[in-house]
Amino acid sequence: MSRLINNVHFSAIILVLLTLISTLLAQSNIQENLLALLVTLSVVIKGQQIVDIFMELNKVQAKWRWFLLSYTILIPTILAIIIYI
Amino acid sequence: MTNIVLFDAINNVPVSKQASAHKLPGDLAMWVFIVMELSVFAIFFIAFAVTQRIQSDMFSEGRATLNASTGLLCTLALIVSSYFVALAVEAIRKGQNLAASRRLILAMLSATVYLALKLTEYVTLVELGFDLSTNTFYTLYFLITGFHFMHVLLGMVIVGYMGIKARKDIYSPTDCSGFEAGASYWHMVDLVWIIVFFLIYIIH
Numbered sequence: 001m002s003r004l005i006n007n008v009h010f011s012a013i014i015l016v017l018l019t020l021i022s023t024l025l026a027q028s029n030i031q032e033n034l035l036a037l038l039v040t041l042s043v044v045i046k047g048q049q050i051v052d053i054f055m056e057l058n059k060v061q062a063k064w065r066w067f068l069l070s071y072t073i074l075i076p077t078i079l080a081i082i083i084y085i
Numbered sequence: 086m087t088n089i090v091l092f093d094a095i096n097n098v099p100v101s102k103q104a105s106a107h108k109l110p111g112d113l114a115m116w117v118f119i120v121m122e123l124s125v126f127a128i129f130f131i132a133f134a135v136t137q138r139i140q141s142d143m144f145s146e147g148r149a150t151l152n153a154s155t156g157l158l159c160t161l162a163l164i165v166s167s168y169f170v171a172l173a174v175e176a177i178r179k180g181q182n183l184a185a186s187r188r189l190i191l192a193m194l195s196a197t198v199y200l201a202l203k204l205t206e207y208v209t210l211v212e213l214g215f216d217l218s219t220n221t222f223y224t225l226y227f228l229i230t231g232f233h234f235m236h237v238l239l240g241m242v243i244v245g246y247m248g249i250k251a252r253k254d255i256y257s258p259t260d261c262s263g264f265e266a267g268a269s270y271w272h273m274v275d276l277v278w279i280i281v282f283f284l285i286y287i288i289h
Binding site: 008011012015016019020022023025026027035036039040043046047050051053054055056057059060061064067068071072075076078079080082083 | 107108109110116120123127130131134135137138153156157160161164165167168170171172174175269272273275276279280282283284286287288289
């Protein structure tokens, strides 16, 4: 099995697990700021997995990869800041 | 100062040069389109967050009418769909057109689950008396998720077209940029939903 296939399998598992964890956290009585921090972090990691593994931008010119990675980092962070701070 | 250059063990090529040798998957035009689409969604997301900040009570009440389980299942359906599309790209690069088309069928079935769930949620909300004109929350909710829903529909048309071409054995490992472009579009749709799910169903 090629390295790509392994990565895709692993990435899909991470995406599913983080989605389940985020949903459980949202349903729990966790402190608001901690919830914001954890779910924002999970979205950033999920975005990185999609950009690097599914879109395969970890193999191309850095400017394209970093443009999309910055989107997945900045947008959830900005949204969390607007809503919580 | 000593410069350390890493070499690939198999090809004896500097890793930095090897990495830069990979081209962008698909066509440049598709990537420009993806960047534009992501920018439009970013504006929607920021509008939703700012309005939530201003009208937090209205958004809390609106969010309470949504079912988090539906959001979760929609997310899982799109992740599974993206997973099969990524596996289809791998199959195409190995020259396995038939395997790729089968994986695309699985991707479309998974996307159909998303469509069914979203339509069910829309019907439930409308039956409860909530629509675009109810208040700002529902206006933004229907606009953002509806716009994304349209992208999923377009993506399914693209994936279906890719599947038909793959079944006709049209793609080859050296000529599959159209397939890669379609796959990249589908992953963009998944990426956008990850943020929609976070913004509308998770944050409260």
